[in-house]
Amino acid sequence: MNFITVSNYDELSRKGANIIAAQVIQKPKSVLGLATGSSPVGIYRELIARYEAGDLDFSKVKSINLDEYLGLDGSNDQSYRYFMQKNLFDHINIDPANTYVPNGCAEDVAAECEAYDARIEDFGGIDLQLLGIGLDGHIGFNEPADIFEKGTHVVDLHESTIEANARFFASRDEVPTKAVTMGMGGIMQAKKVLLIANGAAKKEIVQKAFFGPITPLVPASILQLHSDLTVIYSEN
Numbered sequence: 001m002n003f004i005t006v007s008n009y010d011e012l013s014r015k016g017a018n019i020i021a022a023q024v025i026q027k028p029k030s031v032l033g034l035a036t037g038s039s040p041v042g043i044y045r046e047l048i049a050r051y052e053a054g055d056l057d058f059s060k061v062k063s064i065n066l067d068e069y070l071g072l073d074g075s076n077d078q079s080y081r082y083f084m085q086k087n088l089f090d091h092i093n094i095d096p097a098n099t100y101v102p103n104g105c106a107e108d109v110a111a112e113c114e115a116y117d118a119r120i121e122d123f124g125g126i127d128l129q130l131l132g133i134g135l136d137g138h139i140g141f142n143e144p145a146d147i148f149e150k151g152t153h154v155v156d157l158h159e160s161t162i163e164a165n166a167r168f169f170a171s172r173d174e175v176p177t178k179a180v181t182m183g184m185g186g187i188m189q190a191k192k193v194l195l196i197a198n199g200a201a202k203k204e205i206v207q208k209a210f211f212g213p214i215t216p217l218v219p220a221s222i223l224q225l226h227s228d229l230t231v232i233y234s235e236n
């Protein structure tokens with residue numbers, strides 16, 4: 001594991017963007033696994049700036065996102081599809097047909113989950129997976145549980161996750177209680193993993209996840225077994 005401590009969010013975002021930019025430059029047809037939430041916003045801003053400067057070309061890139069709230073479609077401004085459009089896809093030259101986010105409104109959610117895993121396999125796996133980490137150690141929406149769940153699946157979001165995500169909604173009651181998430185199989189099969197964590201509130205969980213025992217009660221701890229993991233942490 002390459003654990004990098006940086007002094008602020010801007011530095012985290014620049015260093016994170018450097019890793020993604022290097023991936024896209026070295027392999028223009030990269031499959032990028034992407035995340036939402038507040039942590040990656042700065043990285044996406046950096047990537048857009050580098051695209052606008054003519055330094056990055058996303059025309060051959062494919063992207064596959066980690067998760068989506070159940071019941072929200074892409075036109076809902078709280079959906080993760082909407083987030084990705086506004087924070088990245090609408091500003092770069094990625095082909096919209098090559099961007100994948102789970103369909104939170106699929107009629108047959110089980111079939112949607114299976115198709116999502118089949119797509120990842122079809123791609124030959126993810127080249128670089130970007131992750132944030134929840135206060136309870138979740139990655140994607142793989143919440144603490146008795147087992148590490150392998151495939152894409154539907155989860156009941158934990159209280160602490162609903163609480164943490166309420167900041168993005170008008171009220172806590174509007175936060176969906178279920179989501180579709182890529183499982184640990186898709187994440188662990190990624191050739192490279194980049195996890196970013198920002199703020200003093202994440203310090204304890206980062207310590208537990210990367211320097212404590214590997215347990216499904218701290219889902220991110222499984223990443224200690226990944227052979228190409230970079231963690232960038234900024235306390236400020």
Ligand code: F6R
Nearest residue numbers: 035036037038039132133134140
């Ligand atoms: C989002 C995701 C989540 C977030 C995590 C941290 O696609 O998969 O695991 O990365 O909840 O969220 P922030 O960055 O908002 O603290």
